[in-house]
Amino acid sequence: MFIDEIKIYARAGHGGKGSVAFHREAYVPKGGPSGGNGGRGGSVILQADHDLNNLIAQYYVPKLIAQDGEGGMGKGMDGHAGKDLIIKVPCGTLVWRLPSTKPAETGDDEDAETDRPVLQSSTGKRPVFRTSGGVTAQEIDLSAEEDSEATTDSEKGEVVADLTEHGQQFILCKGGRGGLGNRNFATAARQTPRFAQPGEPGDEGDFLFELRIMADVGLVGYPNAGKSTLLTAISRARPKVAPYPFTTLHPQIGIVEYKDFKRLVVCDVPGLIEGAHQNVGLGHAFLRHIKRCKILVLLLDMAGTDNRAPWDEYHQLLKELELYDPAMLEKPRYVVANKMDEPAAEENLKKFKRKVKKTPVLPIAAGFDEGIDQFKKLIREAVEEVA
Numbered sequence: 391m392f393i394d395e396i397k398i399y400a401r402a403g404h405g406g407k408g409s410v411a412f413h414r415e416a417y418v419p420k421g422g423p424s425g426g427n428g429g430r431g432g433s434v435i436l437q438a439d440h441d442l443n444n445l446i447a448q449y450y451v452p453k454l455i456a457q458d459g460e461g462g463m464g465k466g467m468d469g470h471a472g473k474d475l476i477i478k479v480p481c482g483t484l485v486w487r488l489p490s491t492k493p494a495e496t497g498d499d500e501d502a503e504t505d506r507p508v509l510q511s512s513t514g515k516r517p518v519f520r521t522s523g524g525v526t527a528q529e530i531d532l533s534a535e536e537d538s539e540a541t542t543d544s545e546k547g548e549v550v551a552d553l554t555e556h557g558q559q560f561i562l563c564k565g566g567r568g569g570l571g572n573r574n575f576a577t578a579a580r581q582t583p584r585f586a587q588p589g590e591p592g593d594e595g596d597f598l599f600e601l602r603i604m605a606d607v608g609l610v611g612y613p614n615a616g617k618s619t620l621l622t623a624i625s626r627a628r629p630k631v632a633p634y635p636f637t638t639l640h641p642q643i644g645i646v647e648y649k650d651f652k653r654l655v656v657c658d659v660p661g662l663i664e665g666a667h668q669n670v671g672l673g674h675a676f677l678r679h680i681k682r683c684k685i686l687v688l689l690l691d692m693a694g695t696d697n698r699a700p701w702d703e704y705h706q707l708l709k710e711l712e713l714y715d716p717a718m719l720e721k722p723r724y725v726v727a728n729k730m731d732e733p734a735a736e737e738n739l740k741k742f743k744r745k746v747k748k749t750p751v752l753p754i755a756a757g758f759d760e761g762i763d764q765f766k767k768l769i770r771e772a773v774e775e776v777a
């Protein structure tokens with residue numbers, strides 16, 4: 391399963407409360423206040439990780455709750471701080487803060503919280519569902535599925551973080567401060583303070599995580615144009631290749647390696663067709679993954695195997711890209727003609743050049759490893775030009 395958009399509820403740990411205690415010891419009358427401070431609550435922290443490529447972990451655990459701080463104790467002992475909950479997300483994850491939907495139930499909602507299935511920092515690395523209060527693991531999955539439906543930009547609220555570099559961290563929710571114990575409040579005039587501070591509540595909120603893959607080159611084309619075949623030819627990625635449309639159902643990444651150890655990341659997305667903006671085919675939501683590509687490669691089936699004229703294919707692709715986001719057309723783009731081994735291709739290429747002027751075309755036959763070196767050279771030069 392490939393998840394690239396998911397709603398998440400996160401709450402940092404509450405601070406522990408300060409303690410009210412007095413020193414007791416034989417022959418020490420009126421020993422004075424000795425209540426320790428509460429520990430701070432753990433924070434929910436996101437960390438970008440280049441070994442991940444989708445948000446599946448969040449699909450299974452859509453609630454992230456960090457550990458609360460421990461309360462202060464007598465004899466001046468401070469409570470332990472709550473453990474931070476560090477959540478790994480793929481590089482290229484955008485975090486949106488959703489407008490709050492539920493009424494403020496912060497503060498003393500500890501009991502309500504215990505009914506929720508949660509991943510808690512206190513439980514170590516392994517996600518654990520707490521299913522008390524009649525909530526089953528299955529119910530969690532279902533709600534997550536509902537949540538993972540595409541959301542429009544206006545519903546998304548504001549972007550609070552963009553995790554692009556491996557190891558980059560972002561504090562999603564900060565833990566509450568611990569309360570001070572009563573020993574902090576002793577003064578000459580008030581030597582037995584019988585009060586202490588409560589801990590502060592941890593931050594909480596609803597967020598939307600959206601993955602936009604970070605790649606250098608985005609491959610777009612109609613279904614069956616040979617995008618996956620090309621990715622196989624230039625990298626060690628092995629996406630499924632088959633002679634039917636929509637073989638590729640979610641983005642695939644390939645790394646192109648050059649002799650001098652230079653590497654480029656190429657992203658193959660599902661086929662784009664006419665009307666994709668109206669959700670025809672697989673729709674066009676997957677185009678978010680090429681939004682960040684430095685260059686686009688439009689791959690055309692020059693042999694017209696699916697009875698499509700390559701020039702129509704070309705214009706249609708441009709139109710769909712524009713309808714998705716006009717900024718797509720501002721990226722440098724290159725046209726590559728595939729299936730040049732087929733008899734009809736030569737003639738079609740000539741026609742294409744006549745019809746679509748001033749557009750350089752690179753002829754290749756991905757299935758037969760023809761023109762692959764030229765293609766690799768082309769994308770390398772193109773990416774270097776942008777960077």
Ligand SMILES: Nc1nc2c(ncn2[C@@H]2O[C@H](COP(=O)(O)OP(=O)(O)OP(=O)(O)O)[C@@H](O)[C@H]2O)c(=O)[nH]1
Nearest residue numbers: 614615616617618619632636637638661755756757
């Ligand atoms: N003759 C010929 N056939 C090719 C060439 N490249 C790919 N094909 C064939 O075209 C068909 C589709 O290739 P894919 O790589 O799956 O195409 P795709 O663009 O990834 O298709 P979707 O994932 O469905 O969007 C397969 O049957 C390939 O064998 C080529 O250079 N020449």
Ligand SMILES: [Mg+2]
Nearest residue numbers: 617618637638
């Ligand atoms: Mg494919």
